[in-house]
Amino acid sequence: MKAVSLLLLSFFCFGTEGFCFRGQSHLNGSSAAGLDQDPDQVLDLDLSAVFRRVDPRFLSVTIDASLASEERFMLLLRSQKLRTLARALSPAFLRFGGTRQDFMVFSPQRSQHLDAAESCSSTRLPWWLENQLKEDWIQQQLVLMKEEQQKSYRKVRFTELTVDLLHSFSNCSGLDLIFGLNALLRTADNSWNSSNAHLLLQYCESKQYNMSWELGNEPNSFEKKAKIRVDGYQLGLDFVHLRKIMSESKLYRNGGLYGPDVGQPRDHRVDLLDSFLQSGAKAIDACTWHHYYVNGRDTSLQDFLDPEVLDTLALKTKEVQKTVNSVCPEKSVWLGETSSAFGGGAAGLSDTFVAGFM
Template structure:
């Protein structure tokens, strides 16, 4: 191309930007690859639930009831509280093999000379606050349980690979521990009932669920419910086939049971928790909604990007892999809109890789790219709640490891909760052709009004840099004179294996709990108005534009 042609090309590109953002919208002195931010600040695109980022506890924790006592760990409760408000879903594959067995003597609490946890649970004289302070796991017992849980996870993973699941019996003590954890941490509990208890005519046998409901009501446990996990895989897991119509009838039956209860007549009921609709089971969701849309409060489905046993680090950094989520969401949105327009839609279980996660990837820094992009894209497209699999449980996609130490995705989730509000704004990144497409991904929300950095009209931009190069984000004129608090997250170590680090740095400082009761300070770095917004390679960040004064965010 000659000099005139080159100049003309640049002029056309800049003219396009001026038309899109207004003349003089940008500072033009980038030191890295330049990315131009488009932002429509005139309207709220979507508004998601205040509990948008929610979490799950995998029902595999009940494989042996003694592990439920880990939920009384002070450290775990400290970590959990930072993720509220939110829903706490108790479910997963194992829920459809759970049978409630009250007064199961074999499920007694682990022996300890310390606090007798069972007796504390049943002290009706204690207030809710008093119970939370009293019901703490002794340190010596916690250490023994953590060692045993690490061994148990290996057995559970083998069970997952073999696809052969053993029936699990649980007592009222497990229910008490679960509810206490949710209540003391500040979560709204959603309990997943076993849908594979069937009658001879293949309808749901509700007898065991009614026994559980009766117990929970006697204890005045305020909670919501689900029925079954991934019914489109029942044939594979248990040799039972349930079509959408029958599944809908099962939910209608459960709703009738709830309606007869004083406590649960207005309780939430969510479902059908289907896996990604595909092949011969695509008809399950429409059939279910045609039958039972009036029974549920939100339609739930599950999503994972890749197979945990076949994936690679390249998948976690691939724009093409991340983009597949949009197509999946669109399919579900269209299906629900045709049958039940206006219904709320949840990602009722989701993480990076199915099959328990990808070892050495789903529990490391690189997993944050999939997680943060999913949060941004799901909110932008209209998903109301996203339930992360899991806070604690088997597999490698957990937020907290077997030692109850927080992993990188945990810290990312805490910052998201603190800084990102439910109001979604429309934003996009534009680059010239020299920069690989979609290597920098941006999302924009009003700032969380509960944030200590909140000012009326402030907005929070979060961005992911999938490339190795530094990216400079050129802000529109409307907001580029705002002061900024920057929260830049990078791998906890450097070098060739940095992306597989199980530690994370916030503005250069590795995040660790100073003690079991305290999180570290999570402060941003202040940038003066007009300061370049630079995002290092292979990192992600939150930028609170404190002086944006956007009217729709007041």
């Protein structure tokens, strides 16, 4: 407990303005023994001014696009238990995206859709079907993991049903949906082919689905996972093109558009982000980036407790903000995706208490 007391003391003294911890003289000794002599500490809080104000949706969640790798798994979003748990997280954004969003193609089938008039209580998933889907998902994860390891992703076609289930889930859970569009649909001159996205937006508008949009996921890795190279400046132009499409829609004219969802700044990723902002900053409402602390396939418990590893978020955040401020200082910066370890997480660590430090 003495170590915990010192940790809290250090945090309040050096990590935050507007806080004053009385009784700091105990830190001057060679040990924490002084705390036993005077265990009562007083914390004074200056509440005369707001230090930082955040959006009520500051903490938000992502449903990985791999759930749509077979459309039947999207039915899990009808689970009443899942909806109840998600409702406790509201208000928040619900982002649908990830690596496989850039391999998804909208293929309307007209017969595959939900009735927009269905109430939240009438779309429950039968218990037997929920159990079956959960069992099948265990095997599906093995297939997805193999694709991930081989960097060989198959094209996934989804129908109106996927969009309907996503919107129903977010709407019934009190979450604001952000849908990630496929940026790897390219034309002969390597600009974005927007025809499929246009088709999807038209369908969503016909159903009056109020939602926001992203385009592409971690463009810095396009070449590695799809052998397609898209530079930052061209990606920015693609976002401008998407914003133009949205401006022609009555429903999405003032809708949210976020990007480029670049990986944490390293090597060419900084240049990619800078050049993206040069051409596309005016199109987006917030600049998004992703942060992971460690590689899930090569990490340890020590990494999860290492202060230098834990500090990387603050360091990388400053780097991203520096890049954004140099081009468009008025633009908000969002951490669009984060977790402990990339590559599907670290088995026995990412799903345990210790990951809470990250």
